[in-house]
Amino acid sequence: MRVLAAVLREFNKPFSIEEYDIGEPGPNDVVVRVKAEGICGRDLVIWRGGFKNLKPPLILGHEIFGELNGKSVGVFGAITDGTCPYCRAGKDNLCLNLQFFGENRPGGYAEAVIAPRNNVFELPDSDYVKYAAAVCPLATAIHASKLGNASPGTRVLVTGAGGGVGIHAIQYLKYLGAYVISITSPSKADFVAKYSDEVITDREFSRKVRDVDAVLEVVGAATINESLRALRREGTLVLIGNTEGEEIRLMRPALTVMREHRIVGSAAYTRREVIEAVDLLHRGVVKPIYRIYSFKDVNKAYDDLMNQRVLGRAVLVF
Ligand SMILES: [Zn+2]
Numbered sequence: 001m002r003v004l005a006a007v008l009r010e011f012n013k014p015f016s017i018e019e020y021d022i023g024e025p026g027p028n029d030v031v032v033r034v035k036a037e038g039i040c041g042r043d044l045v046i047w048r049g050g051f052k053n054l055k056p057p058l059i060l061g062h063e064i065f066g067e068l069n070g071k072s073v074g075v076f077g078a079i080t081d082g083t084c085p086y087c088r089a090g091k092d093n094l095c096l097n098l099q100f101f102g103e104n105r106p107g108g109y110a111e112a113v114i115a116p117r118n119n120v121f122e123l124p125d126s127d128y129v130k131y132a133a134a135v136c137p138l139a140t141a142i143h144a145s146k147l148g149n150a151s152p153g154t155r156v157l158v159t160g161a162g163g164g165v166g167i168h169a170i171q172y173l174k175y176l177g178a179y180v181i182s183i184t185s186p187s188k189a190d191f192v193a194k195y196s197d198e199v200i201t202d203r204e205f206s207r208k209v210r211d212v213d214a215v216l217e218v219v220g221a222a223t224i225n226e227s228l229r230a231l232r233r234e235g236t237l238v239l240i241g242n243t244e245g246e247e248i249r250l251m252r253p254a255l256t257v258m259r260e261h262r263i264v265g266s267a268a269y270t271r272r273e274v275i276e277a278v279d280l281l282h283r284g285v286v287k288p289i290y291r292i293y294s295f296k297d298v299n300k301a302y303d304d305l306m307n308q309r310v311l312g313r314a315v316l317v318f
Contacts, residue, residue: 001031005110006298006316008058011049014299015109020059022106025114030068032075032115036132037108038063038290039301039314041164041218041241046103047302050245054103061108062101063136064115065128066318072126074278075108076119076271077101077136093143093268109298111318121275124282131281133290133313134168138277139269140240141169141216145176147264148214148238152177157209157230160218161196162188164313165240169216170195171286181209183223191311206230219243225251228261236262290315 003022006015025031043060045051062077080087080095087095101107106114123131150156156173160166161182173180174195182196183205193199200208206229213235215227220242229252231237242248250256256263269277280286289312293301301314 001025001112001114003111005059005106006295008047008056008060010056011047015302017296017298020057020106020110022059022110022112022114028117029114030117030120032064032073032113032120033067034064034108034111034113034318035066036128036318037061037065037295037316038132038134038136038164039298039305039316040136041243043102044302044305045241045243045245048245051103058102059106059108059110060102061110061316062103063132064101064108064113065123065131065135066113068120072123072128073120074123074131074135074274075101075113075115076121076274078268079105079116079119080271090272091270093270109295109316111295121278123278129290129292129315129317130288131278132315133164134281134286134288135274135277136269137165137168137313138172138280138286139273140165140266141172142273142276143269144169144216144238144240144266145173145178147266148216148236150176150178150214154178154214155181155212156214156216157181157183157212157227158216158218159183159223159227160241160243161192161199162311163218165218166216167192167195167289167312168286169218172280173216175280175285181212183226185308187308188311211235214238216240221246221248224248228252228256231259231261233259234262235259236264238264238266240266289313292317 005020064075084096211232
């Protein structure tokens, strides 16, 4: 079937809005009419060519919310086999046969998406934009917070706190009762302060904060060495992303050795965490922070995201 889509024809080049053949639905598939689609940091890395296994043309997007038979639905961003040892252990984010929408199959930067029926879940309300803005980042935060053992009173440092993941992660950490230290750019500091116990805008932020229990490292290469300097003995750094997609250098390996730092990767989220995020948003526990763009203005959205002009998530609406 042919649908209007934003097609990535070449890395680092504007998307082309065109009719695109996304294939035909199989016997166990459904066609979801996309209403809102979030632009993930992961998409930006793909757009730059940071995923070496992917080749254009690509229809990006795994934060898909829309309509199916008149019902409001979301689409789990990844297809899992449900049978591998990780899936059976409830760790479907680590499925051995994981396939992502927007990577291994056409994603949500399009009017419609073909998805396996069991990848679709019902939403408690039809505020698609809210879910497109915050389910992926919030589920990411829920998963990462567990890996970092965040709990009441824990001192947690969050880098990139004004970005899509960060602004929802700090709200979730406050909800957990953690003490939140946010690292962000000066332009976002006032807003980020609403959800933080401390905000630091210095590049060398380890001069101002030390002995944190955990770090949610959202930015990666640009901040990780400062984050490790601020991390206490036996503290955990949870590596959520590496926004520029470049090599990460450990500047002071002795520090991590002497302090017995744990550095742990955080791979997206489980389906259960997606449902948890939907519930928190539906109940208004976490406020979605976003800017809306018409689907056809996807290139403008990317330009704004690259130039740090978006607070929170950019959401495409159809
Ligand atoms: Zn995402």
